[in-house]
Amino acid sequence: MAQVKLQNINKIYKNGYHAVHDFCLDIKDGEFMVLVGPSGCAKSTTLRMIAGLESISSGDLHIGDKHCNDVLPKDRGIAMVFQNYALYPHMTVRENLAFGLETRKKPKDEIERRVSEAAEILEISELLDRKPGQMSGGQCQRVALGRAMVRKPEVFLFDEPLSNLDAKLRVSMRMRISRLHDELKQSGRPATMIYVTHDQVEALTMGDRICVLNRGAIMQVDTPMNLYHKPVNKFVAEFIGSPTMNMLEGKLIKTDANKMAVDINGHIFELPEEKQVTAEQYNNHGVFLGLRPEHISMEAGENGYDANITEVEEMGSESFVYLDFEGKQMICKHVNPDVSLCKQSVHRISFNMDKCHIFDKSTEENIFIPTE
Known part of the structure; x- marks a missing residue:
């Protein structure tokens, strides 16, 4: 049983700084949960409280059936993988992998078996006699992951483990970690994984669910696709997705045709029929119109609106076009490679309003997604 429950967790430092605010999260047995947010949002602090490396100011932490607020880290059934690998430089890979098991007085043959199994899964068997200084960053991180694996913990904790690796290695390692999670589940001994990152690509590709944090508070907990397509507020909408969601400040109005629309400096964008009833409740409210980059068309023709192209980033199969509207x-x-786009030129654009989001200017909440 490896369910992790955080109930009204707070972290207040001696200087009075309130880092984590009433954090409530139920992480299911065998789930891959990602904590994501900007620097300073307290995601690593929260992870360290789960690990027992930071004290909990108030609230309750349960790992499985055990209340763990005052339980020592070694007795929590967790294993942690750090950003900086934290390997012993004077030990070989084999010794690093075996060290935690030796301190727990595990039988020698069991230690050898676990080390061999982990090395084979992570493809580091040929590195067992090397020391950390003789290996690349990617190899060191695989060893760090192996050291966690051999302990067979109920909960894996990852604190930005890939941030020191180059782009290619990050892709490879996140696939390895996701594969490890799947293999453990298929083997009948699923492990709960809690993964901290500021990289939303890692979050979206790895997590069963994602917890988005800002300033020590939870903004939204949901599946990757729901976060992308149904953000509950402006912060989540702008944080999740690359490039970020476009935001245009305007006002909700009722047109002469008795239809709800967004007025942006005299430009009127009518809302689709299924959004009319909800929008009526916000008539004359200041709002933000949110549109993903893929929901703006550069092929509007005469029915579009003029925008100035300020920059074009060619990405191969697609282009990111920066506009001044x-x-x-x-x-x-x-x-569309057939449409020629030039910097410092005027182009006609249109918005796919069926995909739009409307955020109340005062609360920044998505008016189309009911809050609990």
Whole structure:
């Protein structure tokens, strides 16, 4: 049983700084949960409280059926993988992998078996007699992961483990970690994994669910696709997705045709029929119109709106087009190679309003997603 429950967890430092605010999260047995957010949002602090490396100011932490607020880290059934590997430099890979088991007085043959199994899964068998100084960053991180694996913990904790690796290695390692999670589940001994990152690509590709944090508080906990398509507030909408969601400040109005629309400096964008009833409750409210880059078209023709192209980033199969629309910078994801786009030119654009999001200016909440 490896369910992790955080109930009204707070972290207040001696200087009065309130880092974590009433954090409530139920992580299911065998789930891959990602904590994501900008630097300073307390995601690593939260992870360290789960690990027992930071004290809990108030609230309750349960790992399985055990109340763990005052339980020593070694007795929590967890294993942690750090950003900086934290390997013993004077030990070989074999010795690093075996060290935790030796301190727990495990039988020698069991230690050898566990070390061999982990090395084979992570493809580091040929590195067992090397020391950390003789290996690359990617190899060291695999050893760090192996050291956690051999302990067969109920809960794996990852604190930005890939941030020191180059882009290619990050892709490879996140696949290895995801594969490890799947293999443990298929073997009948699933492990709960809690993974901290500021990289939303890692979050979206790895997590069963993602917890988005800002300033020590939970913004939304949901599946990757729901976070992308149904953000509950402006912060989540802008944080999840690359390039970020475009935001245009405007006002909800009722047109002469009795339809709800967003007025942006005199430009009227009518909402689709299924959003009309909800929008009526916010008539004359200040709002933000949110649109993903892929929901802005560069092929609008006569029915579009003029925007100035300020920059074009060619990405191979697609282009990121930076636009100035009514003094606001926007980004469009353009995939049609037959349409020529030039910097410092005027182009007609249109918005796919069926995919739009409306955020109340005062609360920044998505008016189309009911809050609990």
